Amino acid sequence: MAKPLAQEFLKGLWDEVPPFRLVLGLCPTLAVTKSIENGIGMGVATTFVLVGSNVLVSALRKLIPSKVRIACYIVIIATFVTVVELLMQAYAYPLFLKLGIFIPLIVVNCIVLGRAEAFASKNGVFRSLLDGLGIGVGFTLALMALAAVRELLGTGALTFWVTPIQIFGPSFKPFSFMIEAPGAFMALGLMLCFMNLAGKK
Amino acid sequence: MREMIKMVIVLTILSCFSGGVLAYLRNSTQERIDNQVLEFVKGPAVRTIFEGASNNPIADRFTLKDADVERTFFVAVLDGEPRGVAFETFGKGYGGDVGLMVAVDLKEDKLMGVGVTTHGETPGMGAKAKTDPSFVAQFKGQSMDTPIKVVADGGSINAISGATITSRAVSAAATEASEVYKKLKDQITSEANKIKQ
Secondary structure, eight states: OOOOHHHHHHTTTTTTOIIIIIOOOHHHHHHHTTSHHHHHHHHHHHHHHHHHHHHHHHHTTTTSOGGGHHHHHHHHHHHHHHHHHHHHHHHOHHHHHHHGGGTGGGGGOHHHHHHIIIIITTSOHHHHHHHHHHHHHHHHHHHHHHHHHHHHHHHSEEEEESEEEEOSOTTOOOOGGGGSHHHHHHHHHHHHHHHHHHHOO | OHHHHHHHHHHHHHHHHHHHHHHHHHHHHHHHHHHHHIIIIIHHHHHHHTTTOSSOTTTSEEEEEETTEEEEEEEEEETTEEEEEEEEEEEEETTEEEEEEEEEETTTTEEEEEEEOOOOOOTTTTTHHHHOHHHHHTTTTOBSSSOOOBGGGTSSBOOOTTOHHHHHHHHHHHHHHHHHHHHHHHHHHHHHHTSOO
8 A cells, every 4th residue: 555655646647648558548449539739728627637536535535324325426526627627728728629528428438436435545644545546647648649640640630739740741641541530540559559569568 | 434535525615716716717717718719710711801901800800699609700901991701500411510701792792702710520521612712713703693513503603523512502601601791791891891991
């Protein structure tokens, strides 16, 4: 149990990076990674919810009766998700239009409930915060990596914020299959393959 | 029994607290969100139609009650006077309602231009109503006395090939806008004249 604090954060970046290692939260992973911008937006939103719900669940863990704990977690998570949704509508409306339904769907993202149940309900507030932050940043980086591959091959450009930056010249013929749904599965599959090869002892 | 009561109390307090936080946040962001929706959903269409307006049509807007519906009108100042108003109407498309921003010339009682705002039409077919400027350009200068129709229905609008239903939806929305304008003309004119140059 008494792992070093840094470990709680760092494990989310490689050992337990959600989409590739735990293979959780695939719905947004597959759906929104059409551009890096979307990936970052989704990742930041999820990180906010993860950190918020982890901290609150951990702080209330002694008060919440175990029989209704899932209901309590869902109330907490849903609140944070609605906060994100409102803030994104108010301050980043174009991004909200692109992510659309996938923002409210963070409520049912199993990463968030998974961390609340498996980690925050058993650990202290600070550790839970680090855990949420680590998993959230890992999730964001994973989305960005997947989105980079898909966007680069699918459109020949990379969008970090609003305007796409052309990477390949005008003679590049976009491989638009990659930004369609089947391309998402192929890219994710190949990503998992490389992650496993790289992690092989 | 005690556990039962505890469960009820904890869940109730948690839900009340969450409801309170959300209600507060919703109240404080409501106005900003409304502005953002106008800016990004209706804004592009309004700006394209009113190119060259010397004011900001999104900011200079007013609302009028038309039977049960409340409509928002955007006013454009051209050549130093409030010249055009734009408002949104809807027509039944292939994939749900097609939203159309219709601009009316207050002086000549003609259509100044139209632009599609929201739609669920097929990409590459009906969606051209939004992406292909040559289709909506046909509505410019149309008279409001007769219903606007596509050529197949005896009108003068050339339908987008392969998307007759969408073209009809846009025409129907433009016709509806003419009706609304004729009905509310006096109120629209007096409200528009309040806009300072």
